[in-house]
Amino acid sequence: MSEYYFELRAGQDLLAEEIPVEIVERKGKGHPDSLCDGASEELSVALSEIYRQETGKILHHNVDKAVLVGGHSRCDFGGGQIIEPINLYIVGRASKEVDGKKLINEAKLEDKIRGWMMGQVPHLKPENFNVKLLIRSGSDDLVSIFSDNEQPPRANDTSLAVGYAPLSELEKLVFETEKFLNSSEGKQKWPALGEDIKVMGVRKEELITLTIAAAFVASEVPDRKTYDEIKNQIERYLKDEFVGRYTDRKVEVIINNADTKKTAYLTVTGTSAESGDDGQVGRGNRANGLITPYRPMSLEAVAGKNPVSHVGKIYSIMSQLIANRIVTQLPEVKQVYVYMVSKINDPITQPQALNVELWGLDVSKAKNEIKKIADEVLGSWREIRDGFIARRWPIY
Numbered sequence: 216m217s218e219y220y221f222e223l224r225a226g227q228d229l230l231a232e233e234i235p236v237e238i239v240e241r242k243g244k245g246h247p248d249s250l251c252d253g254a255s256e257e258l259s260v261a262l263s264e265i266y267r268q269e270t271g272k273i274l275h276h277n278v279d280k281a282v283l284v285g286g287h288s289r290c291d292f293g294g295g296q297i298i299e300p301i302n303l304y305i306v307g308r309a310s311k312e313v314d315g316k317k318l319i320n321e322a323k324l325e326d327k328i329r330g331w332m333m334g335q336v337p338h339l340k341p342e343n344f345n346v347k348l349l350i351r352s353g354s355d356d357l358v359s360i361f362s363d364n365e366q367p368p369r370a371n372d373t374s375l376a377v378g379y380a381p382l383s384e385l386e387k388l389v390f391e392t393e394k395f396l397n398s399s400e401g402k403q404k405w406p407a408l409g410e411d412i413k414v415m416g417v418r419k420e421e422l423i424t425l426t427i428a429a430a431f432v433a434s435e436v437p438d439r440k441t442y443d444e445i446k447n448q449i450e451r452y453l454k455d456e457f458v459g460r461y462t463d464r465k466v467e468v469i470i471n472n473a474d475t476k477k478t479a480y481l482t483v484t485g486t487s488a489e490s491g492d493d494g495q496v497g498r499g500n501r502a503n504g505l506i507t508p509y510r511p512m513s514l515e516a517v518a519g520k521n522p523v524s525h526v527g528k529i530y531s532i533m534s535q536l537i538a539n540r541i542v543t544q545l546p547e548v549k550q551v552y553v554y555m556v557s558k559i560n561d562p563i564t565q566p567q568a569l570n571v572e573l574w575g576l577d578v579s580k581a582k583n584e585i586k587k588i589a590d591e592v593l594g595s596w597r598e599i600r601d602g603f604i605a606r607r608w609p610i611y
Contacts, residue, residue: 219565221589223582226574230550231383231509237418239389240506243397245336245410245430245486247494251281252611255305255496255519256603257331258348261324262309263522263604269318273600275353275361275371278307279519283494286344288483290433292442295483301344303328307519308353321348336410338432338484360560361524367562367596368524375556376527377511378503378534380542384462385423389416390504391461392425392453404452407435407445409485424467425453433481442479446470502531502610511552517610522603526557530566532599532608533592540588541571549575564593 231237242249258278266274287299305328311319325346332346333339352358360369382390393414395401402408409430417424429449436442450468458466471480482489497516500506515527522528534553541551552572557563571585602608 219593220568221586222568222570223578223585224570224572225578226550226552226572230574231386234509235420237383237385237416237509239383239385239416239509241389241393241414241504242499242506243393243410243412243414245397245488246413246499247283247285247411247486247488247492248496248499249494249611250332250335250486250488251283251303251494251496252499252516252518253335254303254328254331254346255279255281255307256610257328258305258307258324259519259521260604260606261327262319265318266310269316270313272363273521273523274310274313274318274363275358276307276309276521277353277519277525278305278309278350279496279516280306281494281496281519283488285487285491285493286489288490290481290483292433292436292438292479292481294434295481297343297483297489300342301488303332303344303346304349305346305519306349307351308357309350310358311350311352319350321350324348336484336486338409338434339486340484343484343489361521363523367564369560370526370557370563371521371524371559372527373557373559373567374515374525374527374530375554376502376513376515376530376534377555378531378536378538378553379510380535380538380551382503382505384464385416385418386505386507388423388458388461388466389414389425392416392427392457395457396427396429396449405445405449407431407442408449409482411482411486411488418464421464422467423458423462423464424469425458426472427468427470428473428480429470430480430482430485430487432485433483436481439479442481500611502608503535504609504611511554522600524563526555526563526566528603528610529563529596529599530555530557531610532602536592536595536599537571537589540592541573541585544588545576545581545584547576548573548581563596566593
């Protein structure tokens with residue numbers, strides 16, 4: 216492993232669990248921002264698979280710009296209809312041909328994204344939404360430094376990433392609450408739940424409040440009484456049987472706080488994208504699946520970037536892996552932050568700087584072991600690259 220600037224320092228601030236107020240958010244898989252992230256990432260995976268099949272290696276691409284233009288719908292208890300469809304546009308750069316051979320069939324790729332969208336939001340029908348890809352070739356300067364071979368790739372950007380571990384109780388609770396409500400178990404319990412579920416967790420001292428915005432599928436809810444009963448069932452289940460798995464603190468659960476006597480959060484498809492909201496890549500969850508303003512975060516949009524040389528994507532996973540391994544291998548560590556920054560055209564295995572901030576362990580006793588962990592993760596760039604294509608890293 217080539218040398219790079221490495222610094223280990225002791226953390227000075229309070230642990231996340233010790234601060235008096237903590238705020239954590241997660242946007243579920245049917246949220247318009249999550250749909251943009253997921254669609255861009257699925258397109259990157261599809262391109263990578265095509266490139267490998269046709270050329271034996273991944274070619275240059277970055278398809279990380281997407282916007283979802285919400286549609287228009289009308290619904291009430293018992294059902295509804297889509298008046299204007301959702302429109303999803305994905306814009307990016309990609310290698311379109313090699314030696315005169317065309318590699319990209321945009322119509323087939325659009326169909327692939329449509330299929331993925333309907334898998335994420337099962338009540339969506341093909342006529343409910345449109346997908347349009349606007350892909351151009353990359354610039355000569357960036358394409359020229361891109362190479363997928365047995366040598367460490369050269370960074371195609373100067374970018375930073377941050378990882379941390381372990382998750383706080385609130386972070387675990389928010390993450391797992393959304394995952395449960397959008398799981399097969401959650402949908403079996405409450406078929407009326409859509410996929411557009413956002414969980415905002417707020418801890419004030421020892422009191423946690425979970426404010427949940429959950430789209431209901433109108434065709435599964437015949438009347439207001441049923442709607443209110445389902446909401447109450449979910450609130451009781453979460454409070455009585457679920458949250459205790461993650462915290463002993465008192466937890467309040469509030470679902471669809473915007474409801475009034477005359478209005479309810481009803482949708483035809485299970486996502487607010489059909490009428491109430493738009494979406495964009497990079498506005499949702501960070502690479503660890505959460506939005507955590509009380510932690511150091513990068514604003515890097517990870518989804519859709521190429522998995523070979525785009526350090527904004529790769530370092531987001533590397534920094535998290537380093538943090539996870541530190542707390543696993545050094546149990547005395549109470550909290551760790553990992554900061555990484557690249558330099559364009561330098562090997563991704565040689566960051567400009569890799570800084571680790573540590574709580575709970577004397578840094579003088581840990582430096583060699585932590586440096587070894589960092590070296591091992593940097594050296595695993597092939598596995599990390601392939602992990603994106605295998606969807607091993609849940610990056611949104």
